[in-house]
Amino acid sequence: xxxxxxxxxxxxxxxxxxxxxxxxxxxxxxxxxxxxxxxxxxxxxxxxxxxxxxxxxxxxxxxxxxxxxxxxxxxxxxxxxxxxxxxxxxxxxxxxxxxxxxxxxxxxxxxxxxxxxxxxxxxxxxxxxxxxxxxxxxxxxxxxxxxxxxxxx
Ligand code: NI
Numbered sequence: 555x556x557x558x559x560x561x562x563x564x565x566x567x568x569x570x571x572x573x574x575x576x577x578x579x580x581x582x583x584x585x586x587x588x589x590x591x592x593x594x595x596x597x598x599x600x601x602x603x604x605x606x607x608x609x610x611x612x613x614x615x616x617x618x619x620x621x622x623x624x625x626x627x628x629x630x631x632x633x634x635x636x637x638x639x640x641x642x643x644x645x646x647x648x649x650x651x652x653x654x655x656x657x658x659x660x661x662x663x664x665x666x667x668x669x670x671x672x673x674x675x676x677x678x679x680x681x682x683x684x685x686x687x688x689x690x691x692x693x694x695x696x697x698x699x700x701x702x703x704x705x706x707x
Contacts, residue, residue, distance in 0.1 A: 557595050565607075568693065572604050582612065582625070583665055586614060588606070593616065602689055605644050611689050613689070628661050629658050629686060636676065654680050
C-alpha cells in the first residue's frame, strides 16, 4: 500500500495514450492497490493510472457503491445523455459541466484477468467515461460546456 503523487494538468503524461495491459502480474496488482489508496486519500471517486504517471489502461472507481477495479476497459454500449458537474484530482480548483451518456456498459478485465461487464448509470456512467478518457489523454476540460474556477492557485 502506498500513496503516489497525483500528476497535475500541466504534466504531459496526462495527454498520452495509455497502453493495454497484456499481463496482469504483481506490478499491476500493486498499481491497483496504490491507485485505490491514492484515490481515497485524495477524496476522489475515480483515478486512472496516467494520473500517477503510469501509462497503462488501469482505472479504479468508487462512487460510493464499492470499489471497482478496471483493466483494459472498453465502452461497448452507451445510451441517453446527462449533464453533470465534474472535477478531476489532476485539475484542482476547477469544475465543469460535461455532457455524457446517461448509461454505459463497459467491458474490462478484473485483477484475475477475467472479462466482466459493468453497467454504469448516472454518476457511475460519468466516472467510467471520465476515467476512460484519461487513458486516451483526454481531460474533462476538453469537453466541458461550462468551466467554473474555484480559487485555483
Ligand atoms: Ni480526472
